[in-house]
Amino acid sequence: MNLLFSNDRQGQYPESWYAATTAFLPPFAPLQGAVTADVCIVGGGYTGLSAALELARAGRRVVLLEAHRVGFGASGRNGGQLGSGQRVDQQGLERLVGRADAAKYWALGEAAKALVKRLISDHDIECHLKPGVAWTGSSAAEVAELHGYVDFLRERYGYDHVEALDEAACRALCPSPDYKGGMIDRDAAHLHPLRLAVGLARAAAAAGAVIHEGSCVHHVAPGLVQTADGRVKADHVILAGNGYLGTLDRKVLARVIPINNFVIATEPLGAGAAQVLTEDVAVADSRFVVNYFRLSHDRRLLFGGGESYGYRFPKDIAAKVRRPMAEIFPHLKDVRIDYAWGGTLAITMKRLPFLARVAPGVLSASGYSGHGVGTATHAGWLMARAIMGEQEGFETMSALPAPAFPGGGMMRTPLLTLAMSWYALRDRLGI
Structure with a gap:
């Protein structure tokens, strides 16, 4: 195929x-x-x-x-998220390749992030580049792991753009009943891909x-x-x-x-966007099948999630993604979905x-x-x-x-x- x-x-x-x-x-x-x-x-x-x-x-x-x-x-x-480092976190990289080589890959990951920002600036690409990506946890163990990673990056790599979010701070940023805390990376970013x-x-x-x-x-x-x-x-x-x-x-x-993943865009939420995010940042959670989302510049929720294991896209992409979205934001279970699409990425x-x-x-x-x-x-x-x-x-x-x-x-x-x-x-x- x-x-x-x-x-x-x-x-x-x-x-x-x-x-x-x-x-x-x-x-x-x-x-x-x-x-x-x-x-x-x-x-x-x-x-x-x-x-x-x-x-x-x-x-x-x-x-x-x-x-x-x-x-x-x-x-x-x-999903338009420009993350720091590599796809595997630095603790995992150190276990995999050792501390010295992991430091090289951290530097290359940071160079990648800086390159994207520079290309956008140098070539006047209007793609709504905005700072901030948060990672959230749905259990005490996930939150503890994220808080530990904040300390690790600050102490080992001198990376002070991250901060821990306790449950109150996380809810203040992202009012989802599912999330119990997390972290935010202020030097990561999101954009219109x-x-x-x-x-x-x-x-x-x-x-x-x-x-x-x-x-x-x-x-x-x-x-x-x-x-x-x-x-x-x-x-x-x-x-x-x-x-x-x-x-x-x-x-x-x-x-x-190759594997497929799916994204939806809701109707514009207007003032209701504050019930999703109170800051213009992107979010990804700690699930193995990650949910990721952010608000668009016209105040829609752009939400990615829902796994697919065949190469064909499902007939009803909106229904597939609505399910995890409603787990994170129950109040949006009946919101109108204006766009739903799939795409093929690749993993190793x-x-x-x-x-x-x-x-x-x-x-x-x-x-x-x-x-x-x-x-x-x-x-x-x-x-x-x-x-x-x-x-x-x-x-x-x-x-x-x-x-x-x-x-x-x-x-x-x-x-x-x-x-x-x-x-x-x-x-x-x-x-």
């Missing part, structure tokens, strides 16, 4: 609140015939666009191929990158990328398809698996990104595991810098543990379904 065409209309953005509030660029023409480039990039999301922008600014001839429209995939559909993607595409094109939309890649080899109607000969190739990469590379296929076994040289002259980055606003953008920049001879950042990220999923291509999805179903059941039972 080709996820590029399984759940969406070809060449069209999903009917999301993001799409409804974005001024799109005129379509870029599909690739026709044979062209040459210094670098060919497969995928027009954050990774590919960031790489294209950096390379074009350095004078490289860049051709970017996107099967649909720029920002079509997870880059234009996600599709506007960010479109802004990066505009900047890359202005810098000289050649973008072709409606150009689905069906074959990649060192020095050659082919679509149905054309081919690109290039010294370097960047694979930036993430959850939509499919079978273009078997090494990536074994280590990165360790929930850490997979960056690799998959063949001579072919670099790949994917598997951002829900931390892609910063990590994906940074991964594209790192691959661009590696092509230009600055290897350190890319090599450090490519050293992250990246085991293959058990069972290879045939069994990885059924096994993941079993595992995710178990953790979802634990969430529901409060175990």
